[in-house]
Amino acid sequence: MNPLVKLAERAREVGQVRVYKKSVERVLSALLKSGDFWEVVDMSDLPVPAASAIVKVLIEEGLAFIDDTEDIRLTQKGMDLVRELGIEPYVDYACGACEGRGIPFYADIEFYREFLQITKDRPKAIRDYDQGSVTPETTVARVLFMDSRGDLRNKDIIVLGAEDDLTGLAVALSRKPRSVLVIDIDKRLIDFDNAIFRELGLDNARAMVWDLRNPFPPEMLGKFDVFVSDPPETLPAFRAFIGRGIATLREEGGVGYFGLTLRDSSVFRWREFQASLTTEFGVAITDIVQDFNDYITWDYHPETRAAEIAPVKRNPKGIWYRSAWYRIEALPGFKRWNEAISDDVFYLDEEGSTT
Amino acid sequence: MNPLVKLAERAREVGQVRVYKKSVERVLSALLKSGDFWEVVDMSDLPVPAASAIVKVLIEEGLAFIDDTEDIRLTQKGMDLVRELGIEPYVDYACGACEGRGIPFYADIEFYREFLQITKDRPKAIRDYDQGSVTPETTVARVLFMDSRGDLRNKDIIVLGAEDDLTGLAVALSRKPRSVLVIDIDKRLIDFDNAIFRELGLDNARAMVWDLRNPFPPEMLGKFDVFVSDPPETLPAFRAFIGRGIATLREEGGVGYFGLTLRDSSVFRWREFQASLTTEFGVAITDIVQDFNDYITWDYHPETRAAEIAPVKRNPKGIWYRSAWYRIEALPGFKRWNEAISDDVFYLDEEGSTT
Structure with missing residues (x-):
């Protein structure tokens, strides 16, 4: 079995979040570019609890560690894994003029x-x-x-x-x-x-x-x-x-x-x-x-x-x-929904975390 | 009734196409910017048969005409209508650097x-x-x-x-x-x-x-x-x-x-x-x-x-x-579809026209 599949399974257990092989791959690719956790969340396009669970599992498995500046870094074992799997650093070609929005x-x-x-x-x-x-x-x-x-x-x-x-x-x-x-x-x-x-x-x-x-x-x-x-x-x-x-x-x-x-x-x-x-x-x-x-x-x-x-x-x-x-x-026939909403889980659920 | 609704109805009959009030509004907005039919199609984001049917109905109703350079132009009646409805010329703020793609x-x-x-x-x-x-x-x-x-x-x-x-x-x-x-x-x-x-x-x-x-x-x-x-x-x-x-x-x-x-x-x-x-x-x-x-x-x-x-x-x-x-x-559970397809309407149907 691909080791990323096992890491994803473990992250699902640890964080009670929906992640899959690709999520782990994206975190590893981001970690090749930055050790800052929040930048890793940004680059990997994952919910915070998902990115966090994956990082914790990488540390647990000896693939990453947190250095004394609180940077997350890959261990030698982690580097060997990304090399073996052909994972490369995250790249970003977003337009400098319009900041990638298409409209400046x-x-x-x-x-x-x-x-x-x-x-x-x-x-x-x-x-x-x-x-x-x-x-x-x-x-x-x-x-x-x-x-x-x-x-x-x-x-x-x-x-x-x-x-x-x-x-x-x-x-x-x-x-x-x-x-x-x-x-x-x-x-x-x-x-x-x-x-x-x-x-x-x-x-x-x-x-x-x-x-x-x-x-x-x-x-x-x-x-x-x-x-x-x-x-x-x-x-x-x-x-x-x-x-x-x-x-x-x-x-x-x-x-x-x-x-x-x-x-x-x-x-x-x-x-x-x-x-x-x-x-x-x-x-x-x-x-x-x-x-x-x-x-x-x-x-x-x-x-x-x-x-x-x-x-x-x-x-x-x-x-x-x-x-x-x-x-x-x-479009024609669109629905006008207008019910009352209860307070439960309005702002926060298992994927949300920034409230 | 808003006159655009009536124009849209007529265009549906003439062209046998799905258009609505907004489609007519977009064509009129485009015509305030350019008389070139293909530019109007581009700006109005409509299928060619739809844009064409709308232009034909505008002409039929005396709101537009085709001049001798084949430019489509609004008549005085057409100009009065767009003014009355507050329709303004199409504007485009697409980024000049990345051509609006976000990636140059x-x-x-x-x-x-x-x-x-x-x-x-x-x-x-x-x-x-x-x-x-x-x-x-x-x-x-x-x-x-x-x-x-x-x-x-x-x-x-x-x-x-x-x-x-x-x-x-x-x-x-x-x-x-x-x-x-x-x-x-x-x-x-x-x-x-x-x-x-x-x-x-x-x-x-x-x-x-x-x-x-x-x-x-x-x-x-x-x-x-x-x-x-x-x-x-x-x-x-x-x-x-x-x-x-x-x-x-x-x-x-x-x-x-x-x-x-x-x-x-x-x-x-x-x-x-x-x-x-x-x-x-x-x-x-x-x-x-x-x-x-x-x-x-x-x-x-x-x-x-x-x-x-x-x-x-x-x-x-x-x-x-x-x-x-x-x-x-x-996503997990995604479907692998792999049936044979008949030749009928493969390239062309009522909305397609560029084949």
Whole structure:
């Protein structure tokens, strides 16, 4: 039997996570490039508990060790194994100009500058609501992406549960939509947005506090051309954010945007999301751009389950948490889902760890 | 009723195609940017028969006309309509450096140069097999994309029915896979590849003629880590290329790459493909990068159904046919499909037109 299969089996036992041979291979390939655990998570595109379990098993089997700077390094036995299996160091050809997004944030540099200026006193990400802000370059690229797909100008747009990124603010600031409604559970963000809307005279934009676990009232359903969201990756949260986002769409041809990460959910979970989108909800996926969304490491990182289960205590040095940018299109017969959601496993399950 | 809904209904009747309000909106937005029909198809991301039916209906309703240079232009009535509805010109923020792919072809410039040099006498795309070559920049970017996802080095790779793009040749030329098998129905391409493999001493690569309508023999099934393909967009061809590609994968964690276009199939069809991938075939979709693959307009364009049904006779001026680049990952329990396929509607159906 291939030794990676055995290592994957052991990691499944140790971490109670879904990993397979390829997951172990990706961790080894990442370890040939960096000894930093958070960079390894980033390069291997695995949930933190999965990457952590694999590293622990590599150490247990004498294939890796942690040096006194908390770098994870392969032992001679580990090096022999990667050589024998032909595993090579991770390589990255992401475009330096657009940071791999395909759409450079500086394509509208005035807009980028205004967004930076307006948001310099933005509220900090807090743990209560699984917040984590993307970089301003990400937020601006999101808006330009929407514009280049015909989903911005003179559209009625709802941004739901993603305002830690100030995406709704950026959408409104572009001054291109017909109307913008921002809803979020965090009153700090709603107040911040509304103050800026007033200050800049953006009369077509408003923000209001809403807990997405609750169903929308009828007057919110079927009213928008485009929704934007950034859900936690549990199945209940996916329904609450994306199912409810789809329910706000006015008609077929309506469009949804959201981030989904492989850092808090596995490719196994992704398949479930995708099957649900294309069969139950009746939408088509038109774009999945990996590593589009770069997240600034949240201040509360040391308190997260991720930090707790990591094989090292050293904090992340730079950006390590990224998500893919999805665009979906609602087709005739699409489903408007709007049930209540219980609190259980809303933010956290066996694959998630960054809450 | 919104006038676009009525126009969409009429286009459905005229063209016997699946279009909706949004499709009409996209054509109008494109017409504000260009009068060239093929550029309008490109910008509106619609199948040729759909874009053509919409343009014909716009003309019929006095909203557009064809001028004596064969440019499609909006009439005053058409301009009034777009103003009333708030439709604005198509915008494009694609990165100039990587051509919007996220991976720039020049990231390995020596490889790009060698590929250009080696392929300068490549066989031309012919109509018999629905061929159309992508640009060399596209082919090289495909290989770099695979490398950056850990799907190239020391992998056993099969490239099936995509050799008009010389993707298999490029994969072998990278000298990074363990083995490369190229199969294609076109003997000219197979001979071209094998001659170069011999000339360059690429002993781990070989090419052979195969008609993908036929099932693979058992010795081809479950033998590869990665497959690459570029199927025609009919449902039978999708099964023959992608279903059979998945069947060649050795194990869970195996990876597939292929192009899928919205020029020969609608977003409605895409949803069917995606539902089939994630439910029936048991794979997850990890990437969909729109407009990754740029196709050089084929010499036989004037003989295609696309040219026949277009509202103008003028030929395309530049690149207008693009496809998205898909990456999929086979999960535990994935299905190996390997049935025989009949000749009916293999290359062409109501949405396809470029064969």
